[in-house]
Amino acid sequence: MTTTVREAILACLGDFPPTVPTDWRREGSETRGDIVYTRVTYNVGPGERVWGWLLQADNGGVGSKRPGILALHQHAGEYYLGKAEPAGLGGNPSYHYGLELARRGYVVFCPDHLAFEDRRPPEYERIAQPGSLQDRGYEDWLGKSYLVRGSTLQAKYLSDLARALDVLAEQPGVDANALGCIGHSLGGQEALWLAWYDERIKAAVSSCGVSLLSTIVRDRINHNMALWLPGLLKVADMDAVVAGIAPRAVLLIQGEQDPIFPLDGVHHIGRVAHLAYTDHGQTDRFALTTFPGGHGFPIEMRKAAYQWLDTWLKRPLRARRAPEPLW
Secondary structure, eight states: OOOOHHHHHHHHHOOOOOOOOOOOEEEEEEEETTEEEEEEEEEEETTEEEEEEEEEETTSOTTSOEEEEEEEOOOTTOTTOSTTTTTTSSSOGGGOHHHHHHHTTOEEEEOOOTTSGGGSOOHHHHHHOHHHHSTHHHHHHHHHHHHHTTOOHHHHHHHHHHHHHHHHHTSTTEEEEEEEEEEETHHHHHHHHHHHHOTTEEEEEEESOOOOHHHHHHTTOOOOGGGOOTTHHHHOOHHHHHHTTTTSEEEEEEETTOSSSOHHHHHHHHHHHHHHHHHTTOGGGEEEEEESSSSOOOHHHHHHHHHHHIIIIISOGGGOOOOSOOO
């Protein structure tokens, strides 16, 4: 039997955690300006309950279904900061894209990646054992612990994000047929992996979140632990992941001077993805745009991202037209 590229990549991801009912619950809300913030708890694994921020406009879309977005946070070595940044509660305003999209009429869910914010060991454990339980040490330990058990941190992230998508899709005010995701850096990496893994994602935006793994290895760039999958370069590279999302909508945004995602690898991914979307007859559903800058998400690029999501998630299917080509 011939193994497909998708099957080969899934094999590199290793074992996934068992799927559990999310049993999500709303546990209190507060209004900040024009946005209602709701704390939602849910299960991601056996005995593993987490929580995220659900954001929606205070005065918008009452009685109607709205598109839903997972807003995925960056890395930046800021382990204390996860979901709070895209939710607009802390960090850099350039990465408050979850809040900005909620103001644009989306229902937005902001979860933590494992090892960040509320998904770290308690402070007394981190102080007592800083080598393996503090910040980068904890992320490294997690990655290695999954590897020796036949899994990967990326498989865990994907499993957790699929449960977060379950929560978002089940919200009463959300159109479960109009789900998307957006992220910067690690969040952009995970937005692409989730769109590849879960076909419920109809549109994705990745800001400074991808290049060929082969160019990252070539340039000796250290990266987050979820990026490293055993044997991946024997069967594929990240161009296959992005191309594998076709024909669903994907926008890649990349700084031309980004030091951690080689630009030649990004352009290679763009060419391969463009061919895949051409094969599907959906060239308008893929775009790559670069900007003269480094590892960031400037306002002009966020506007392009929001226009992209509006095009594929907000408008009736029969009326959808792609924005001007960005690549």
